[in-house]
Amino acid sequence: MTRLDQLTTRGRSFLGTRHAIMAGAMTWVSDAGLVSAISNAGGFGVIACGSMTPAMLEAEIAKTQSLTDKPFGVNLITLHPQMMELIAVCAQRNVSHVVLAGGLPSGAAIEAIKAGGMKLMCFAPTAALAKKLVRSGVDAIIIEGSEAGGHVGPVSLSVLAQEILPVIDEVPVFVAGGIGRGTAIALWARMGASGVQLGTRFAAALESSAHPNFKRAFFRAxxxxxxxxxxxxxxxxxxxxxxxxxxxxxxxxxxxxxxxxxxxxxxxxxxxxxxxxxxxxxxxxxxxxVDGDVENGSLMAGQSVGMVKSEQSVAEIIAELTREANEALATRAPPVAVAAA
Structure with missing residues (x-):
């Protein structure tokens, strides 16, 4: 077992994966092809439901299950008008994990997810909200810094991690935002994170269905x-x-x-x-x-985009991240506390 494996044992066990590396759910990007590739490579893929209807989500889950027998999750937006139907679809298709985003989940949604035998993950922008979510029955927390792509909050991951990691130990905590190299994964693991979530690097992966123009924009940025x-x-x-x-x-x-x-x-x-x-x-x-209009469309990307230089396979990305993390953990000793005289 590597040092990274030791530090992320809780996260790997929670996800049921070889590595505690989640993929951020990206609308129009996180489809069956990319999600299954990430899970097959030892990570944890997450379908982005977005505005899908229950029928569309069921078809996407079924396609993903035909491509992998590894665990993956489904990201649901709390304000979706058919939220309860979407949860029912996830339960019927034996999805193992549901990630709720876009606001505080209702008690009914939490109850339905737990009743369906699924593990629930939620985003927490503050320590107070993280504690509230844990009390309400959430099984894991994700803290996402403002460095991330897409919809973001106002606080950086470096601050959120210091605020939240020391006070939440009842459930696993995954960190996200600006993570592009394994050295960062090593840092957060040492600080107590159970695992990490990346989006930008996977958006430009070989298995991503994003338009070639979209990916090239990442490589230049x-x-x-x-x-x-x-x-x-x-x-x-x-x-x-x-x-x-x-x-x-x-x-x-x-x-x-x-x-x-x-x-x-x-x-x-x-x-x-x-x-x-x-x-x-x-x-x-x-x-x-989808259309490749990189001038007038929205090129959602995190600040880690500068570390995306070429189109790599998902397996290559995960192997590189874990290698870099383990090298960092092997060569860089953790800070030593100096006792007061």
Missing amino acids: SARDAVASVQLDPRLPVIPVRALKNAGTEAFVEKQREVAARLDRGEVDLGEAQLEIEHYWAGALRRAV
Whole structure:
């Protein structure tokens, strides 16, 4: 057993995998092909349900199960109007883990997931919320820093880890955001993380169905190119989205101005205006990932994008990450506390 294996025993046992490396659920990217490849390589793939209907999710789960007999999870958005039906589909298809994102889960959703025999993972942006989720029955916590791609919070992983890892020991805690090399995995494992979650490196993997133009944009980008969106009008709340700067980034700013002006003129009500802003991202992401429009689409990427230099297979990525982590753990001694005189 390697040193990394020892430090991540709890996470590996919880996931049922060779390595405690989860894949972030990425809409239009985390499909059966990529998810099964990650699980087959010893990691833990996660299907991104997004706005799928129950029938669509069932088909995606069935396809994934035809490609792997290893554990994988399904990411569900808490605000999905058919949440309970989606949970039922996961239970019927014997999915082992459900990851809830997008807000605090309802008691009914938690109860249904647990009743279906599935393990529940949730994102926690603060220590207080992490403790509340544990009390409500959540089986594992994910803490994601602002370095991550897609919808992000305001706090970096380095701060969240210091805040949350020391106070949550009842359940496994996985960390995410800006992780691109195995040296970072070694660091978080030493700090007490049960495992890690990566998205950006897997988005550009050989098995990713993302358009070649989307992947090439990653290979050319640096960390500074992955910027978080800004909110122009307090009436139109925008959860920051981290993506590569392009014409689409500027278009989103203009979209907010346009919708705010229509709201001022009474052409739309507040609810319609807010929904229009949120729907922008769904369409923009599809344009980039599926259609390959890297100028006008949304190139969601984390700040680790500067470490993505070529199209590697999932197996190569996981092997590289674990090798780097074990080398770091073998050559770098942990900090030694100096006793007070």
